Each structure stands twice: as C-alpha cells, then as structure tokens.
Amino acid sequence: MEKPKFQSLARHLKRKLPLGVPISIRLRRVPRRRIGDCTSDGTTFLIRVDPSLGTDEACGTLLHEVAHALSWGLDGPDEDHGEFFRHAERTVWSWYLAWLRGE
Numbered sequence: 001m002e003k004p005k006f007q008s009l010a011r012h013l014k015r016k017l018p019l020g021v022p023i024s025i026r027l028r029r030v031p032r033r034r035i036g037d038c039t040s041d042g043t044t045f046l047i048r049v050d051p052s053l054g055t056d057e058a059c060g061t062l063l064h065e066v067a068h069a070l071s072w073g074l075d076g077p078d079e080d081h082g083e084f085f086r087h088a089e090r091t092v093w094s095w096y097l098a099w100l101r102g103e
C-alpha cells in the first residue's frame, strides 16, 4: 500500500466531514477477517482499515467506512446499508472525486 496516498485521502475526508462527525482513522488489522470497520465510543468514530490491502482497495474501504460515520453521525437511522447510507456514500464519493482532481 502507498501509505502517503491513503493518508492524503484520509486528511482530505476529515476536512470535508461536518464538525459534528469527528473521526479517527487507523491502519490496523480488523477482527473476524473483515477489511475495515467503523465504530463509535460515543464521541468519536474510529475507522480501521486493514494495512495489508492494496492502495485502491484500502481507499475504497476508507470511503465506505467514512460513509457509515457520516450517515450515523448525522443521526441517520440505525441501519447499515440502507437509503441514508447510500446518500452519505454519494456525498463521500463527491469528496473523493474532488481529491482526485486535486481540489
């Protein structure tokens, strides 16, 4: 994995998220053979992404988990991949495209 690229995207997404959705992003192994997850301790969302992934897969996993933080952080319904999540995912992908363009 190209860590600088992953970390650049992580910083970009943190800047884009609303202040009410604080996140902490870690490259860490995730239990139960998952490649990433998003949990909350009540104040901050913790996103973990498996460091053994390739760059593109790691970035894709990060986008997915940030979309969870965004949907739950904005008091979305307590569902995993419903309509509210898909709306959040489109928002996060628009931020990703801005990052690809260097904005």
Ligand SMILES: [Zn+2]
Binding pocket: 064, 068, 080, 081
């Ligand atoms: Zn998910």
